[in-house]
Amino acid sequence: MRLRPAVGLTAAGLIAVLGLPVPVAAAEVTTLYVGAGTGCSDTGTGTRAVPYCTIGAAAEAVEPGQTVRIAPGRYPEQVTITRSGTPGHPITFRGEDPGRPGKVSEVVVGTSVPGPTIAMKGVHDVVVGSMRLRSTEGAVAVTDSSAVTVDRMFASGPEKTPTTTPAVALSGATSDVTISRNSFVSTGGVLVGAGARRTLVTTNEIDGSAEAAIRVVDAPGTAVTHNTLSGNRGPGTVLAGGSGDAVLKNNVFSSNGADAAWSGLELSVSEASTRGTAADYNSVHGSGQAAYLWAGARHTLAAFTDATGQGAHDTDVTVDFPGSHSTYSPLYEGSPAIDSADPSAPGALGTDLLGLPALDDPKVANTGPQGGVRDRGAYEFQGLHQVEADPDLNQGPYPLTVNTTVRTDESWGAPLSYTYDFGDGTPPVVTTESELAHTFTAKGDYAILVTATDSLGRRLASVPASEGAYQARISVRDPGPLTAALAVAAPGPNLERTFDTSGSTSPWKITKYTLDPGDGTPAESSIFEGFGHVYAEPGTYTATLTVTDQAGRTASATAGVTAAYTPAGFVPVPPKRLLDTREPMMGRPWPLGPGESRVIGMDAPAGATAGVVNVTATNAGTDTHIDVRPWKGRPTGTSNLNVGPGQTVANLVTVPLDSNGGYFEISNNAGAVDVIIDFFGYYEPDAADRFTPLTPVRLLDTRQGGAKVGPGASVPLQVTGAGGVPAGAHAVVLNVTATEPTDTGYLAVRPSGQDGRPSTSNLNFRPGQTVPNQVIVPLGADGKVEIFNNSGATHVVADVAGYYGADGKGLFTPVTPVRLQDTRTAGGPVPAYGSRSVQAGGAAGVPADAVAGVFNLTVTGAGADGHVIGHPDGSAVPGTSSVNFTAGGTASDHAQLPLGANGRIDLVNRSAGGMHLITDLFGYFTNA
Structure with a gap:
C-alpha cells in the first residue's frame, strides 16, 4: 500500500466538523503570523508585515480566540504550549493551507534533539494542525490537558528501523482530546496513556509503526473510528488494562501484527477493557489467522461474533489500495470499504483524511446502517478523482495559441463541465468541452488551472502551478531567433569531455540537441541540454552542435576541443595475474581466436590514465601478433609482441585506460593463441611517485x-x-x-x-x-x-x-600508440654494428620538453644473433641491452628510455648481421 500524507485544516473547518462552539465577535487581533526568514522579529507583535520568526514566540503571546498562522518553511525548534483558550474560543496553531487535497503542508517543525516537537501540559482549548513534525522522540505530547485537538499532522520515522516512541502520546489527567486526520509513517503510532478520558482517535492513517498503531492503556471511554491501520508490527489497535466503555468502529485493519509475538493480530482487547466496549463495522483482515484477541482468547471473525456478540458487521476481506493512484482517491472502485460504515459512530467528521466529503457511490450498495454513505477507514472514495490539464505547448512567442486537453479519471459516469483559468487575467471559460484553445497575447509566465465539476456537485482542480514538474505552466516570450551555443566544460577523466549547450536560446522550446563530436563517431542527440563524450584518442577536434526548436527551425554552433591525458605519477602494486586463457572457462579453455578482442579489467581507480601489464603469448597455432590498446580504441597499426607456433613470448606493455579507469582491450591478429596478463601498476594524476x-x-x-x-x-x-x-x-x-x-x-x-x-x-x-x-x-x-x-x-x-x-619529476602522459619508425618501409635495414636515430620529441603529440619515452622495439629479419642498445642521442653507448634477438627471428621489448636534448633516441645494432627495426611509441614523460 502506498503511503498517503495528511493535509492542512483551517480553524473554521475544525470548528465546523468537530462541533466546536462558534467564536464570539472578532477581537481586535484575531491572527498572529509566523514566518521564518528576513523581515521577521520575535520581539514584535506578529503582524502580517513583521511576523514572528518562531512558533515558540507566538505561543508565548497568543490569547484565547486567536489563531497563530504559520507560513511555509522550516522551523528548527521544539514548541512548548503553556497558554490556554476558553470554551468556544480556543487558541489555534495551524500551518498554511497546502492548497489542495492530498498535499502535505510545507510547514516543517522540529529538531534532532530528543523530546517531542510540540508539548502541552496543563492547558485546555488548544488546536494544532497542518504541519510536518520531525523528532527523535515523538511528535506531540499532551499531559494533564483537556479539549485539545491534533489535526492533519504528518510525521514519519526511518522506514527500516521505525521509532518505538509514539507520534502522539497522551498522559496524566488528560480528557476530551481529539486526534484526527493525521498521517503517521514508521513511528510509534498513537498512545493513549493511563489517566486519559474520552479520547477520540478518528480518520487517521498509521503505517509501519514499530508498535501497535493505536495503544490505549487504562484510558476508558476512548473512541477509535474511521482509521486506516496497515503494516504495523503490533496489532492495529490494543486496549490494555482497564480501557472499557470504548468504541471501535469503521476502521480498516490490514496486515498488522507483523512481529512474531503478534502473528497477524489486528485487534486486542483485554478482559477488563471489554466492559462496555463495542466493536463493529470494521474491516479486519487477518491473512487467514485469528485476527481478534478478546479477553485473552484468539478468534477468527466468525468465532469472534459467536463468542462475544461483537463484530456482527465486520468483514474479513482485504481492503486493497491500488499500487498507482491519485492522492485524491486512495480506494479503488468496488472496494468493500465503500458505503459500508456506521454513520452514527462517534467522531464521524464532515471530511476524510484528505479533506474530501462523503459521497454516495452509485455503483456500490449502501451496506451501512440507515443507508449511510460513509466509507470505512480514513478515506472517502470519489468518483471524480483525478484532473490533469495538458497543454500542447509550454513555451513560445506571443501571440501564442495553446490547445489545452483535460484528462480526468471519473468512474461514476457523471457528466462533467470544466472551468478553464489561463492565468493571464482573461475571464475563466466554463464549458463542457475537454479541449480548448486560448491565445496568450503578452509576455509572461502563466499557469493553467482547470476545475472539473460533476453532476453531483463534486469539484476537483488540476495540479496548481506551485507544485513543480506536474504543473501546466506556459512561458510566453518575445519573438526572436533560435541561437545555438556550445562550450566545453572542465575536462573529465582521461579523454572524456563535457559540453555545455545551456546558452542556446529560442522563444520556442528547443526540442532537440544534436552534437557531432568531430572525431568521426556518429552524432549524439538528446532532448536535454548538455553532453558527455569520450574521445578514442588524444587530439584537437571541432565539435558541432545543432539545435531544433518547436517551430521547426535549426541553428548550429562549433567549439574547438582538446582531448588529452593528464600527466600522472606512478602507483606500483604487487604483481597480480589478471588473465590466463589456459585456465578453463565454463569447463573448457578459452584461447583468443583469430581477430578476437577481449576487454580486461585491472584494480585501478577511475581517473587512472594508463596501466602497466606484462603480456605473455603461448600455444599459438600460427604466426601472429598481439595488440594492446584502450578499451573501445581503434586498431593503431602497432603491435606489442609477436609469437609463432611453439614459442612463448612475453613483453611489458604500458596501455592507456578508459575514462572510468581500469579497462583495456587486447586483440589477436591470426589463429588461436593463449594469453597471460600480469598487472604491475598504474599511472594516476595525483600519485606521488x-x-x-x-x-x-x-x-x-x-x-x-x-x-x-x-x-x-x-x-x-x-x-x-x-x-x-x-x-x-x-x-x-x-x-x-x-x-x-x-x-x-x-x-x-x-x-x-x-x-x-x-x-x-x-x-x-x-x-x-x-x-x-x-x-x-x-x-x-x-x-x-x-x-x-x-x-x-x-x-x-x-x-x-x-x-x-617522491623525489622524481617525470609525469607520464600516454599517447595513442603510434609507429615512429619501420625500416622495412623507409630507410632500409640497420647494418651490422650500425645505428638509427629516432625522433620522439615533437612527434606524435610529444612535446619538445619531454625527457623520456615509452617505446616498443621490434627486431625482425636479423642476419645474426645480437642485441639492440637504446640510449639518449648524444650520450655514450652503454654496455646494456634493450632487445636481444636471434638470426631470422622476431623479437620485441618494452623500452623506457631517456631522450636526448634534441628529443631523439639512438638504437645501436650489436650484431654481425643487418636487421630491420620497428619503433612504436606509447607515451612520454615530462618534468613537473
Whole structure:
C-alpha cells in the first residue's frame, strides 16, 4: 500500500466538523503570523508585515480566540504550549493551507534533539494542525490537558528501523482530546496513556509503526473510528488494562501484527477493557489467522461474533489500495470499504483524511446502517478523482495559441463541465468541452488551472502551478531567433569531455540537441541540454552542435576541443595475474581466436590514465601478433609482441585506460593463441611517485663470476644505492635477460620478502635462448627485488633504466600508440654494428620538453644473433641491452628510455648481421 500524507485544516473547518462552539465577535487581533526568514522579529507583535520568526514566540503571546498562522518553511525548534483558550474560543496553531487535497503542508517543525516537537501540559482549548513534525522522540505530547485537538499532522520515522516512541502520546489527567486526520509513517503510532478520558482517535492513517498503531492503556471511554491501520508490527489497535466503555468502529485493519509475538493480530482487547466496549463495522483482515484477541482468547471473525456478540458487521476481506493512484482517491472502485460504515459512530467528521466529503457511490450498495454513505477507514472514495490539464505547448512567442486537453479519471459516469483559468487575467471559460484553445497575447509566465465539476456537485482542480514538474505552466516570450551555443566544460577523466549547450536560446522550446563530436563517431542527440563524450584518442577536434526548436527551425554552433591525458605519477602494486586463457572457462579453455578482442579489467581507480601489464603469448597455432590498446580504441597499426607456433613470448606493455579507469582491450591478429596478463601498476594524476630516467647501468650479470640461478631458486638484487637509485625509491625499471637456460621455464621479478612461489611471470625461455624483457616492479622494504627462476638453470642479467619515487619529476602522459619508425618501409635495414636515430620529441603529440619515452622495439629479419642498445642521442653507448634477438627471428621489448636534448633516441645494432627495426611509441614523460 502506498503511503498517503495528511493535509492542512483551517480553524473554521475544525470548528465546523468537530462541533466546536462558534467564536464570539472578532477581537481586535484575531491572527498572529509566523514566518521564518528576513523581515521577521520575535520581539514584535506578529503582524502580517513583521511576523514572528518562531512558533515558540507566538505561543508565548497568543490569547484565547486567536489563531497563530504559520507560513511555509522550516522551523528548527521544539514548541512548548503553556497558554490556554476558553470554551468556544480556543487558541489555534495551524500551518498554511497546502492548497489542495492530498498535499502535505510545507510547514516543517522540529529538531534532532530528543523530546517531542510540540508539548502541552496543563492547558485546555488548544488546536494544532497542518504541519510536518520531525523528532527523535515523538511528535506531540499532551499531559494533564483537556479539549485539545491534533489535526492533519504528518510525521514519519526511518522506514527500516521505525521509532518505538509514539507520534502522539497522551498522559496524566488528560480528557476530551481529539486526534484526527493525521498521517503517521514508521513511528510509534498513537498512545493513549493511563489517566486519559474520552479520547477520540478518528480518520487517521498509521503505517509501519514499530508498535501497535493505536495503544490505549487504562484510558476508558476512548473512541477509535474511521482509521486506516496497515503494516504495523503490533496489532492495529490494543486496549490494555482497564480501557472499557470504548468504541471501535469503521476502521480498516490490514496486515498488522507483523512481529512474531503478534502473528497477524489486528485487534486486542483485554478482559477488563471489554466492559462496555463495542466493536463493529470494521474491516479486519487477518491473512487467514485469528485476527481478534478478546479477553485473552484468539478468534477468527466468525468465532469472534459467536463468542462475544461483537463484530456482527465486520468483514474479513482485504481492503486493497491500488499500487498507482491519485492522492485524491486512495480506494479503488468496488472496494468493500465503500458505503459500508456506521454513520452514527462517534467522531464521524464532515471530511476524510484528505479533506474530501462523503459521497454516495452509485455503483456500490449502501451496506451501512440507515443507508449511510460513509466509507470505512480514513478515506472517502470519489468518483471524480483525478484532473490533469495538458497543454500542447509550454513555451513560445506571443501571440501564442495553446490547445489545452483535460484528462480526468471519473468512474461514476457523471457528466462533467470544466472551468478553464489561463492565468493571464482573461475571464475563466466554463464549458463542457475537454479541449480548448486560448491565445496568450503578452509576455509572461502563466499557469493553467482547470476545475472539473460533476453532476453531483463534486469539484476537483488540476495540479496548481506551485507544485513543480506536474504543473501546466506556459512561458510566453518575445519573438526572436533560435541561437545555438556550445562550450566545453572542465575536462573529465582521461579523454572524456563535457559540453555545455545551456546558452542556446529560442522563444520556442528547443526540442532537440544534436552534437557531432568531430572525431568521426556518429552524432549524439538528446532532448536535454548538455553532453558527455569520450574521445578514442588524444587530439584537437571541432565539435558541432545543432539545435531544433518547436517551430521547426535549426541553428548550429562549433567549439574547438582538446582531448588529452593528464600527466600522472606512478602507483606500483604487487604483481597480480589478471588473465590466463589456459585456465578453463565454463569447463573448457578459452584461447583468443583469430581477430578476437577481449576487454580486461585491472584494480585501478577511475581517473587512472594508463596501466602497466606484462603480456605473455603461448600455444599459438600460427604466426601472429598481439595488440594492446584502450578499451573501445581503434586498431593503431602497432603491435606489442609477436609469437609463432611453439614459442612463448612475453613483453611489458604500458596501455592507456578508459575514462572510468581500469579497462583495456587486447586483440589477436591470426589463429588461436593463449594469453597471460600480469598487472604491475598504474599511472594516476595525483600519485606521488614520479619517474627519474637513468643512463642504463648493469646491476647484475651472473655470468661474471657467478653461478646460474637454479630451478625454484631466487637471486636477490640490491637496487637502492646502486646505479643511481636512491634509498627513497619505491619502484624500479629493469631490463632483465635470461641467457643460456638449460630447460624451458620463466623468470618472475617481485619485491623482496615474498613467500612461496610467485603467481606471475615476466619472461619465458627455452633451452639455449637469450630472452630479454623490461620490468617495472615495486621494491621491497630493504630496497631489493628478487628474481625467481622456475625451471632448469639460467644466467640472469639485469640493467637499471630508471626508478619511481617522491623525489622524481617525470609525469607520464600516454599517447595513442603510434609507429615512429619501420625500416622495412623507409630507410632500409640497420647494418651490422650500425645505428638509427629516432625522433620522439615533437612527434606524435610529444612535446619538445619531454625527457623520456615509452617505446616498443621490434627486431625482425636479423642476419645474426645480437642485441639492440637504446640510449639518449648524444650520450655514450652503454654496455646494456634493450632487445636481444636471434638470426631470422622476431623479437620485441618494452623500452623506457631517456631522450636526448634534441628529443631523439639512438638504437645501436650489436650484431654481425643487418636487421630491420620497428619503433612504436606509447607515451612520454615530462618534468613537473
